[in-house]
Amino acid sequence: xxxxxxxxxxxxxxKKRDAWWTVFLVDPVATPLVRWTAMRxxxxxxxxxxxxxxxxLGAAACFAMGDWKWLVVGAVVYHFSFVLDCMDGKLARLxxxxxxxxxxxxxxxxxxxxxxxxxxxxxxxFHRTGExxxxxxxxxxxxxxxxRYLDALQIFKVRHGMRTKLERRQAELHTQGGLKFxxxxxxxxxxxxxxxxxxxxxxxxxxxxxxxAVTEPLTASAEATAAPEAAAPVVDLQxxxxxxxxxxxxxxxxxxxxxxxxxxxxGIEFQMAVFIIAPLTGFxxxxxxxxxxxxxxxxxxxxxxxxxxxxDFERVMARLDKEAxxxxxxxxxxxxxASVS
Numbered sequence: 111x112x113x114x115x116x117x118x119x120x121x122x123x124x125k126k127r128d129a130w131w132t133v134f135l136v137d138p139v140a141t142p143l144v145r146w147t148a149m150r151x152x153x154x155x156x157x158x159x160x161x162x163x164x165x166x167l168g169a170a171a172c173f174a175m176g177d178w179k180w181l182v183v184g185a186v187v188y189h190f191s192f193v194l195d196c197m198d199g200k201l202a203r204l205x206x207x208x209x210x211x212x213x214x215x216x217x218x219x220x221x222x223x224x225x226x227x228x229x230x231x232x233x234x235x236f237h238r239t240g241e242x243x244x245x246x247x248x249x250x251x252x253x254x255x256x257x258r259y260l261d262a263l264q265i266f267k268v269r270h271g272m273r274t275k276l277e278r279r280q281a282e283l284h285t286q287g288g289l290k291f292x293x294x295x296x297x298x299x300x301x302x303x304x305x306x307x308x309x310x311x312x313x314x315x316x317x318x319x320x321x322x323a324v325t326e327p328l329t330a331s332a333e334a335t336a337a338p339e340a341a342a343p344v345v346d347l348q349x350x351x352x353x354x355x356x357x358x359x360x361x362x363x364x365x366x367x368x369x370x371x372x373x374x375x376x377g378i379e380f381q382m383a384v385f386i387i388a389p390l391t392g393f394x395x396x397x398x399x400x401x402x403x404x405x406x407x408x409x410x411x412x413x414x415x416x417x418x419x420x421x422d423f424e425r426v427m428a429r430l431d432k433e434a435x436x437x438x439x440x441x442x443x444x445x446x447x448a449s450v451s
Contacts, residue, residue: 113145113149119144119204120137123141123144123200123201123203123204124137124141124200124369127366127369127370128371129378129379130374131382133368136193136196139193141200144204147197154207155198155201155208155209155212156209156212156215158201159195159212159216159219160219161194162191162194162197163191163222163223165188165191165194166219166222166223166227168187169184169191169227170184170223170227170229170230171184172187173227173230173234173385173389174230176235176238181231181390181392184227184231184385185389185390188386189386191223192382195216198212199216221256224255224381225252225255227385228248228252228384229252231248231388231389231394232244232248232251235394250402251384251398251402254402254405254406255380258377259377261409261412261413268420269347273347275423276345276423276426276427279430279431280430282434283433289342289343290345291344291346292347292348293346293347297366347422348415348418348419348422349422350419351415351418373408373412374408375405375407375408376408377405380401380402380404380405383398383400383401384397384398384401387401
């Protein structure tokens, strides 16, 4: 297949939002390598996934030695393992050779790599020093890695479930045009603004305007003048969070313009702190503890945000229920025209 220029490969393969470690320290290396791999070899995404696991286990073997020189080698090998881990998905998107099994393989191998490296790193230090704290740190690293990814999966399911219920409830009210969610509209606008900035000489160009339906609740009168694509009721499941943390919106937009997701300490940053920064600096206990605390704080913030979102969802559902009762009492089957934000 014909492989496009590097700029197009970046557009096709790099995520619109990613961990800051990946954006700044991995993508500049991984994306050119993906293009070269697609042009010069017949390597498949699954083969890269296996190679990432092998390098990860190699890093674990280095960590198990316990000596600082081996820790440095292990940290470097782990970083290259993560580069390969990012390449498999990019290669799949570029060549269209991805598979559902490949996605499962990538996820499982990531967890195996973290488990092996955590046991090896902390076990090697325990063998060298005899300090039990390293064994507890091994347990903590494996637990927090599992907690982060299980929590992310469950939060996704809850958010998807809320949206599905709202869309189903709206369909029962015979609403035309379906629902729009403010977070989707804002994300599309922010990404479009960021992409537009990359394609013009001046990065000071003004971003595309957000439709009126996004910036303020639609009313029956305002809807008549709104753009056709914004005519559907707009649901904001982040309204309570925004009312409490107003400045966060500007910070979030700044990060997204640079492709960085707001979750600044996620599973990726946690792994890099424990398996790269800690071995390189030699401050394994301190670095791991700080990374663990930051990860927990960000997870608690996400859980709190989810809690507020569920309250917004309950208020919207209650309003839709009232609309349904009003329609039933009046015998009105006209589409719902008011905002449900």
